[in-house]
Amino acid sequence: MIQEKDLPKAYKDAMQKLLGEDYKAYIKSLDEKPYVGIRTNLLKLDSDRLKELLDRDFKSVPWVKEGFYFEEERGVLTTPSIKYNKKINSISKNPYYFAGLYYIQEPSAMTPASIAKIKPGDKVLDLCAAPGGKSTQIASYLQGEGLLVTNDFSASRVKALQKNVEVSGIDNVLITNEDPKHLSEVYSEYFDKIIVDAPCSGEGMFRRDSAVFKAYLGRGPESFTGIQVGILNEAAKMLKPGGTLVYSTCTYSSIEDEGSLISFLENHNDFDIDKITPEFGFEESKQLPGTVRLFPHKLKGEGHFVARLKKQDGKKYIELKEKGKGKNKKKQKPPKLPKELSDFLKKINRKWDYERIFINKDYAYYLPKDALIDKSLHYIRTGLLLGEIKKNRFEPFQALAMNIKSDEWENPLDLSATDERVVKYLKGETIEADDEYSGIRLVCVDGFSLGFVKQNKRSCKNKYYQGWRWV
Numbered sequence: 001m002i003q004e005k006d007l008p009k010a011y012k013d014a015m016q017k018l019l020g021e022d023y024k025a026y027i028k029s030l031d032e033k034p035y036v037g038i039r040t041n042l043l044k045l046d047s048d049r050l051k052e053l054l055d056r057d058f059k060s061v062p063w064v065k066e067g068f069y070f071e072e073e074r075g076v077l078t079t080p081s082i083k084y085n086k087k088i089n090s091i092s093k094n095p096y097y098f099a100g101l102y103y104i105q106e107p108s109a110m111t112p113a114s115i116a117k118i119k120p121g122d123k124v125l126d127l128c129a130a131p132g133g134k135s136t137q138i139a140s141y142l143q144g145e146g147l148l149v150t151n152d153f154s155a156s157r158v159k160a161l162q163k164n165v166e167v168s169g170i171d172n173v174l175i176t177n178e179d180p181k182h183l184s185e186v187y188s189e190y191f192d193k194i195i196v197d198a199p200c201s202g203e204g205m206f207r208r209d210s211a212v213f214k215a216y217l218g219r220g221p222e223s224f225t226g227i228q229v230g231i232l233n234e235a236a237k238m239l240k241p242g243g244t245l246v247y248s249t250c251t252y253s254s255i256e257d258e259g260s261l262i263s264f265l266e267n268h269n270d271f272d273i274d275k276i277t278p279e280f281g282f283e284e285s286k287q288l289p290g291t292v293r294l295f296p297h298k299l300k301g302e303g304h305f306v307a308r309l310k311k312q313d314g315k316k317y318i319e320l321k322e323k324g325k326g327k328n329k330k331k332q333k334p335p336k337l338p339k340e341l342s343d344f345l346k347k348i349n350r351k352w353d354y355e356r357i358f359i360n361k362d363y364a365y366y367l368p369k370d371a372l373i374d375k376s377l378h379y380i381r382t383g384l385l386l387g388e389i390k391k392n393r394f395e396p397f398q399a400l401a402m403n404i405k406s407d408e409w410e411n412p413l414d415l416s417a418t419d420e421r422v423v424k425y426l427k428g429e430t431i432e433a434d435d436e437y438s439g440i441r442l443v444c445v446d447g448f449s450l451g452f453v454k455q456n457k458r459s460c461k462n463k464y465y466q467g468w469r470w471v
Helices: 010-029 048-052 107-114 133-142 157-168 180-186 210-218 223-236 257-268 338-343 398-405 420-426
Strands: 037-040 064-069 100-102 124-127 147-151 173-176 191-197 239-249 270-273 292-294 304-311 357-360 363-366 379-380 384-390 393-396 413-415 431-445 447-461
Touching: 037 107, 037 133, 048 064, 064 107, 100 133, 100 191, 107 133, 107 191, 107 304, 124 133, 124 257, 133 147, 133 157, 133 191, 147 180, 157 379, 157 398, 180 223, 180 413, 223 239, 223 257, 257 270, 257 304, 292 431, 338 384, 338 393, 384 398, 384 420, 413 420, 413 447, 420 431, 420 447
Parallel strands: 124 147, 124 191, 147 173, 191 239, 413 431
Antiparallel strands: 037 064, 037 100, 173 379, 239 304, 270 304, 292 304, 357 363, 363 384, 384 393, 431 447
16 A cells, blocks of 8 residues: 555645645545456446346446446455355456456546447547457447447557457457557548547556556656647547547646646637536546546545547538548458358358458458558457468357357357356366267357357367466
């Protein structure tokens, strides 16, 4: 825990000025344990079903209907129905977590996406997305319609983003590893909603992550403001007139929060603050009314600043046209599909739009509908990675398994969460089926997909992705 004596004088002075008589209550909160939360993946199930599977009546996060607390267990997810393995009670070591039924997320961090007014069919950009909490939440709200472009500048952090997107079963997605300047050159006035959870000094993370505090001592708030305003400037170029931009940080610093926003607004008179109601313990900013902070002494969560901006309808939005720069090359109708691939897709009870299937170096992708894809950008994923076409066969990949519903597969190997074979499967071991079968088969836990096996009679060769295995 961080003690008051450990805090830099400049930070304490700034917090006393910001909080006034609440300063002592804030300092006291630093001695308390941080809050842990999970958020239901609405692409796979609703919250009532999740609570039923986990056999718990969780306390809800008031401002996020699909979010729940775990403060009383300090990160332990107790599932009474699963008794054969004590390790299974961890939040991240639970079959339902591996099935992508929920995402582990600090409750305050659920706020930016929850107040963005996202609806199915929107085109949404998550500009600073890793490790993926906001993106998976956005996808839940899109419900498979519209488009999510999720980006992170860091090549190392984007790997975690990719994993979380694929575990969640998202297909209407483009994952990019780009500088926002490059994105804005392609996606001019393209998005309905943009979320900028900007890099920041992380003052709201002190009691949760000591590494953030140590980094803070070496940098401080001033080193981030230029980065934040620069990102906001590029985001403004990509937002449609009438669109919504959410700016958030996990810091309290008025230099980074109100300061960066005021600097942005001074140069963008086509943007207005869309007031966020100060409820659930949210504290409205006195410096910039309509924006809010989340303090740990005011609510059950860590520190956050959130602002919602509206871009004025200054002109009629005109759909982007191809300008001869390679745009939409991956959207053109592909040649006749290899028989191995078409035969496999027939096993999945789903209406495929074959014009959206793109093959690159024997890897098959199912592209998002009407997505703008430009060859000048670095894409980590363009839609759903179906698998690899090999000689005389098609090898389906883990991302496809996570996207399939159990009722879309003719004969899934559906195991109960209490079945020891579930953990064996997630560890990459060979398992035995109760019935005989020959070929690729989908493995599920209580009706939710986990991955593939190649079954021969009753022996099931494990195809679970090695990098995701239970260790």
